[in-house]
Amino acid sequence: MRVVAKFGGTSLGSGDRINRAANSIAAAVEDGHEIAVVASAMGSTTDELLDEISFETDEADRAQIVSMGERTSVRMLKAALSARDIDARFLEPGSEGWPVVTDEYGEVDVEETNERARAVAAEMDETVPVITGFLAEGPDGSITTLGRGGSDTTAVMMGKYMDADEVVIVTDVEGVMTGDPRVVEGARNVGEISVDELRNLSFRGAEVVAPSALSYKDEMLTVRVVHYQHGDLLSGGTSIEGEFENLVDLRERPLACLTVAGRAIRNEPGIFHHLSAALSESDVNIDAVASGMDSVTFYIDEDEAERAENILHREVIARDELSSVTVDSPVAVIRVTGGELPNQPGVISEIVNPLAEERIHLQDVITSATSVALFVDWDDREKTLELTQDLF
Numbered sequence: 001m002r003v004v005a006k007f008g009g010t011s012l013g014s015g016d017r018i019n020r021a022a023n024s025i026a027a028a029v030e031d032g033h034e035i036a037v038v039a040s041a042m043g044s045t046t047d048e049l050l051d052e053i054s055f056e057t058d059e060a061d062r063a064q065i066v067s068m069g070e071r072t073s074v075r076m077l078k079a080a081l082s083a084r085d086i087d088a089r090f091l092e093p094g095s096e097g098w099p100v101v102t103d104e105y106g107e108v109d110v111e112e113t114n115e116r117a118r119a120v121a122a123e124m125d126e127t128v129p130v131i132t133g134f135l136a137e138g139p140d141g142s143i144t145t146l147g148r149g150g151s152d153t154t155a156v157m158m159g160k161y162m163d164a165d166e167v168v169i170v171t172d173v174e175g176v177m178t179g180d181p182r183v184v185e186g187a188r189n190v191g192e193i194s195v196d197e198l199r200n201l202s203f204r205g206a207e208v209v210a211p212s213a214l215s216y217k218d219e220m221l222t223v224r225v226v227h228y229q230h231g232d233l234l235s236g237g238t239s240i241e242g243e244f245e246n247l248v249d250l251r252e253r254p255l256a257c258l259t260v261a262g263r264a265i266r267n268e269p270g271i272f273h274h275l276s277a278a279l280s281e282s283d284v285n286i287d288a289v290a291s292g293m294d295s296v297t298f299y300i301d302e303d304e305a306e307r308a309e310n311i312l313h314r315e316v317i318a319r320d321e322l323s324s325v326t327v328d329s330p331v332a333v334i335r336v337t338g339g340e341l342p343n344q345p346g347v348i349s350e351i352v353n354p355l356a357e358e359r360i361h362l363q364d365v366i367t368s369a370t371s372v373a374l375f376v377d378w379d380d381r382e383k384t385l386e387l388t389q390d391l392f
Contacts, residue, residue: 005037005038014043019080020228021080025233036158038131042069046134063142070134074091101138117161120158166221166222166234168224170226173227192238195240198214223239244337245337251335254302257299260312272291276289278311278314282308299331305327328363329378331376332377332381360383362376
């Protein structure tokens with residue numbers, strides 16, 4: 001197989017861990033696999049360097065300073081591999097054959113980076129390239145960076161452009177866990193997770209794989225997260241499946257909008273549970289929920305509206321803090337999902353403004369880490385879909 005292995009800072013945090021990393025790379029090479037390595041800065045070197053910059057500096061000098069962590073790591077790993085009779089060379093911005101290039105706007109130059117990555121891959125049957133993560137080279141030859149989580153981005157990008165079979169993210173966790181093992185009891189490894197699921201978790205605090213990296217994953221490329229202590233690049237951990245696509249989707253069937261009003265409903269523990277549980281116990285599926293200080297709105301299939309209204313009305317009658325339930329239908333929902341949505345400042349206004357200009361009334365806008373749901377009158381669905389598709 002052709003594998004890109006990314007070693008995070010913790011997995012390179014000491015001489016012993018660098019030895020462990022080199023052993024796992026050497027074992028894979030000796031088994032006949034082509035391996036490219038992406039290395040982060042040792043330990044928390046980058047953060048420590050950033051903390052020491054307590055003086056005014058321009059971006060060019062700042063990038064030079066913070067690059068020292070990764071540049072040290074690749075030299076250490078290359079030396080460790082050479083000590084094991086593995087032919088290796090390190091690559092950093094400015095060196096011959098360096099692959100990651102940005103344009104004048106600081107964005108990855110896809111065409112040039114793709115071409116250079118393929119040139120590096122062509123030599124992987126003879127040598128192991130050890131590439132600095134996080135760093136890139138500007139069009140003028142200056143050092144630039146890929147931002148937080150940039151080593152993950154480097155690895156998955158290289159995996160895609162090198163036509164790798166797999167990208168292995170070597171880190172200090174067993175893969176994706178059911179919960180934070182430092183906080184919850186009984187946390188266990190998740191064998192498989194979809195890109196969509198992981199990106200949502202990543203944007204909400206799960207520090208496993210950087211969200212920016214997953215935008216480079218395609219259907220053909222396997223990405224796996226493993227613990228550095230296992231010492232085996234080719235097994236275990238969590239496999240990340242699928243690819244995250246830009247999609248504008250119209251729900252084919254109309255929804256009904258059921259709103260329950262109540263005094264300070266958001267501050268009353270258990271209210272949402274009782275309302276949603278009452279619907280669930282009667283097999284009413286909830287498509288989406290929106291809440292305010294004095295109301296909660298459930299979007300359900302329009303065919304279930306009358307039955308659901310009666311269910312919620314019983315809850316209103318039973319609870320003094322609830323006042324009334326009302327129904328509005330038919331409602332359409334258009335959902336926008338996209339790998340780059342969270343990285344686009346102002347994206348909500350870009351989606352909503354064209355609808356306002358066309359005098360389309362938005363009943364609700366519900367956002368998640370990686371999607372936007374637009375709720376409009378059923379008669380406005382086709383126009384809303386058309387305007388939204390034009391944006392993407």
